[in-house]
Amino acid sequence: xxxxxxxxxxxxxKSGTSVKIECRSLDFQATTMFWYRQFPKQxxxxxxxxxxxxxxxxxxxxxxxxxxxxxASLTLSTLTVTSAHPEDSSFYICxxxxxxxxxxxxxxxxLTVV
Amino acid sequence: GEDVEQSLFLSVRExxxxxxxxxxxxxxxxxxxxxxxxxxxxxxxxxxxxxxMDMKQxxxxxxLLNKKDKHLSLRIxxxxxxDSAIYFCAEAGRGADSWGKLQFGAGxxxxxxx
Numbered sequence: 001x002x003x004x005x006x007x008x009x010x011x012x013x014k015s016g017t018s019v020k021i022e023c024r025s026l027d028f029q030a031t032t033m034f035w036y037r038q039f040p041k042q043x044x045x046x047x048x049x050x051x052x053x054x055x056x057x058x059x060x061x062x063x064x065x066x067x068x069x070x071x072a073s074l075t076l077s078t079l080t081v082t083s084a085h086p087e088d089s090s091f092y093i094c095x096x097x098x099x100x101x102x103x104x105x106x107x108x109x110x111l112t113v114v
Numbered sequence: 115g116e117d118v119e120q121s122l123f124l125s126v127r128e129x130x131x132x133x134x135x136x137x138x139x140x141x142x143x144x145x146x147x148x149x150x151x152x153x154x155x156x157x158x159x160x161x162x163x164x165x166x167m168d169m170k171q172x173x174x175x176x177x178l179l180n181k182k183d184k185h186l187s188l189r190i191x192x193x194x195x196x197d198s199a200i201y202f203c204a205e206a207g208r209g210a211d212s213w214g215k216l217q218f219g220a221g222x223x224x225x226x227x228x
Binding site for chain 2 (some may be wrong): 006034102107
């Protein structure tokens with residue numbers, strides 16, 4: 001079946017630094033990838049939709065300058081949290097969509113900003 | 115309110131059946147999904163059902179769809195301790211702004227007791 005690899009699985013960074021999270025589709029091409037944020041004991045909140053070769057579409061209330069998304073190839077999308085602050089601490093999950101497999105999720109990244 | 119609604123908690127004894135219920139609002143949804151999330155992990159697709167089906171069975175899992183009432187349920191037979199997790203139902207949006215995006219419920223915490 002389809003596999004989406006997400007790295008790192010956890011990261012601790014200092015306030016003011018930037019963190020990059022990678023999401024790779026390993027055995028299929030993902031024309032569309034989604035980035036979610038999940039707070040403890042809550043559902044997934046869609047942050048943005050990433051389409052290969054074009055600009056990401058951000059959901060209302062999500063700062064595009066803070067959460068930079070790049071989808072340069074059919075197998076890789078990255079989310080960069082710029083100038084991270086403690087309130088950015090969260091669990092970030094990516095998902096890739098393709099016609100054969102539907103929606104496949106990465107294993108998530110636990111970001112802690114100190 | 116949310117477009118997809120679920121009860122938040124279910125406690126079940128090991129060996130019994132679990133039934134998780136979900137209601138959704140987008141009557142044009144073509145696919146409805148059930149995902150499982152264990153602590154600190156991403157989402158694992160359990161099963162899905164196409165909107166022209168009433169029921170789908172996959173080993174211990176049975177999905178029932180009542181399209182008239184926009185009600186979806188997941189039954190887990192012979193529930194095991196390893197089934198303890200959060201279960202999310204989701205529909206694939208078909209609206210102009212939601213097309214292709216998954217709309218998640220809040221998640222049902224299932225606790226299996228010995």
